[in-house]
Amino acid sequence: MTQSPAITATQINYYFVCHRELWLFSHQINMEQNSELVELGKLLHETTYTREKKEIQIGPIKIDFIDNKGIIHEIKKTPSVEEAHAWQVKYYIWYLKQLGVENIKGEIDYPKLKKRTEIELTPEDGKEIESILQKINSIITSEEIPGTINKSICKKCSYYELCYV
Ligand code: SF4
Structure with a gap:
């Protein structure tokens, strides 16, 4: 593997959403999370796809579940940051490839919306x-913390108060 194995898929996700969020998260600065969205996320994880094997940790990546066709799944609430979700799953596939696991496909599931998006890793993606x-x-x-991004997504971010209040 040519890169640091310590980068998690959450960091890949935050890279696409907000570099400041990536920096704060990577420095273990965590805010109390008590919003309804967080509760909904937990509920979705606890109640959907209960027959599948869930949350498989492989090194720095944690896959929500792998179905009986060998497709890796990531469960999300909404497609509001769909590009970030897609790269998160591409990272899973890339990481597994570094371990010698080839021909893996992925899928992002939005159970509340009954929507799913298939994900593949091209050589260019790698x-x-x-x-x-x-x-x-x-x-x-x-050492420099990236600036705020002032986007609508900030209102749903756990660092909102730290950034704007
Ligand atoms: S509130 Fe906005 S600027 Fe601050 S970390 Fe979150 S997404 Fe980034």
Whole structure:
């Protein structure tokens, strides 16, 4: 493996959502989370796909479940940051490939919306992930905290008060 194995899929996700969130999370700065959205997320994880094997930890990645066709699944509430979700799953596939597991496919499930998106990793995606990992390392090892992004998504972010209040 050519990159740091310690980067988690959550960090990949935050890289696409907000570099400041990535930096704060990577510095173990955690805010109390008590919103209804967090509760909904927990509920979705606890009550959906109960027959499948859930939450498989492999190194720094945690896969929600693998179905009986070998497809890895990531469960999400809404597609509001769909690009971030897609790269998170591509990272799972890329990481497994580094371990010698080939021909893996992924799927993002939005059970509340009854929507699913299939995800594959192209050779170009693999190169892009290596570049993303380098950029993430550079962001999280910087002493400078990235600025706020002032987007609608900020209102749902656990760091909202830290950033704006
Ligand atoms: S509130 Fe907005 S700027 Fe602050 S960490 Fe969250 S997404 Fe980033």
